[in-house]
Amino acid sequence: METRRLGKTELQVSRIGFGGMTIPGVSKEQAVATVHKALDLGINFIDTARAYGNGDSEAKIGEVMRTRRDECYLSSRSPKMDYQGMQAAIDESLRTLGVDYIDLYEPHDVSRTDMYERLMSEDGALKALHEAKQAGKIRLIGVTGHNWGLMQKLLQSGEFDAALVTYNIANREAETEVIPLAKQLDVGLFVMKVFGNSRLFELSPPDENRKPTVDECLRFALSNPDFPMILTGVKSPEEIEQNVSIANTYAPLTEAEQKAIRQFGDRLGRGYCYGCNYCMPCPAEIHIPGILQLLEYQKRINWEWPQGPERYAEFDKTIDDCLDCEQCEEACPQNLPIRELLHEAKEKFSQAV
Ligand code: SF4
Ligand code: SF4
Incomplete structure (x- = not known):
């Protein structure tokens, strides 16, 4: 080659x-x-x-x-x-x-x-x-x-x-x-x-x-x-x-x-988070791309991922702190339902911590 x-x-x-x-x-x-x-x-x-x-x-x-x-x-x-x-x-x-x-x-x-x-x-x-x-x-x-x-x-x-x-x-x-x-x-x-x-x-x-x-x-x-x-x-x-x-x-x-x-x-509708950071800063200080990347790894790669909950626990702020200001979703070039995804991440990762 x-x-x-x-x-x-x-x-x-x-x-x-x-x-x-x-x-x-x-x-x-x-x-x-x-x-x-x-x-x-x-x-x-x-x-x-x-x-x-x-x-x-x-x-x-x-x-x-x-x-x-x-x-x-x-x-x-x-x-x-x-x-x-x-x-x-x-x-x-x-x-x-x-x-x-x-x-x-x-x-x-x-x-x-x-x-x-x-x-x-x-x-x-x-x-x-x-x-x-x-x-x-x-x-x-x-x-x-x-x-x-x-x-x-x-x-x-x-x-x-x-x-x-x-x-x-x-x-x-x-x-x-x-x-x-x-x-x-x-x-x-x-x-x-x-x-x-x-x-x-x-x-x-x-x-x-x-x-x-x-x-x-x-x-x-x-x-x-x-x-x-x-x-x-x-x-x-x-x-x-x-x-x-x-x-x-x-x-x-x-x-x-x-x-x-x-x-x-x-x-293309795009539809996945690729970490561009355009949704940041979030007024509630939620690290949106970081959390969505965890979710991507978990979803896309078909394996048990023990670090998922551990990595999620490193984020001080989560969807629980969201102010529903919507500015992240307005800024996202992928038109992602960011809050929905943050909820999904919480469900997926927080139970096992
Ligand atoms: S809607 Fe929630 S997650 Fe999005 S920018 Fe506002 S506070 Fe942050
Ligand atoms: S703007 Fe959208 S694609 Fe970019 S980091 Fe934020 S959630 Fe991911």
Whole structure:
């Protein structure tokens, strides 16, 4: 498969990267077969996270790394924003993956100001990342997030070599919010949610009997020259084969196709929270995107998620504090019934705490 330079990381990455988010939802055998197939097909970047299945994704990938570590770059991440938490998380990732080093490690989803401040503080996670780099446990430091304003601050800090951001036919904010800055600073950008956590496949514009396809979602992202690599979350060897086949044979979208697909993306009802933060600040100080993201994880990924209630309990304010001002729903570009979803999150997560 074609490879491209991932900005100043200087990694030469395959156009499709393996996203490890969905493999906690399948058997170990199937997950292992899928990772093997990805490597067989020339994918050289395997991405996972501590949070995916509470280490289950890392463990399944680790099975393959026993024999094929030298065939790929590995990326993992942790939502711990404090020094000790990040230190422990990196060691746990190394142990679970069964490897001596990880190529790229990221603070996971830095989407709130308090997370940003904790991460960058004197005893924050960034210090632990630097130490791990010096010790040879990780090679490069990246970052992931859904808040464009914070992502700009993170990149401007000069601390991060790569950034993982959302981009798909319906959510194209990265083009204006992050690409110009990343290009200027030579930060390697790679893409997540190219299928909108598979939610895009369920949407069709009003009065149109057509849903987005894997082919057009992937072709759209691959056609953007500012993204060297697109991560796809796959659950089977067949799915990875399909994605790789598209990447190996696609023709970049023509100008007319670009226009048509963008208009199609605009007409989609959208319908899922992708963390743009336009609903914030909430006068009741409810962290709406944070709570809705938890709900998305729980709904979209078919696995038991023990951290859900634990993460929910970290939010001081919930739907119980809502003032019914409606301003969040007016501001949401996805037209989400935010209060209804906040109620759903409460039902789902608070009982088990
Ligand atoms: S309706 Fe509730 S959740 Fe939405 S902005 Fe107002 S107080 Fe916050
Ligand atoms: S609820 Fe809507 S406005 Fe708020 S972050 Fe999600 S998509 Fe954006």
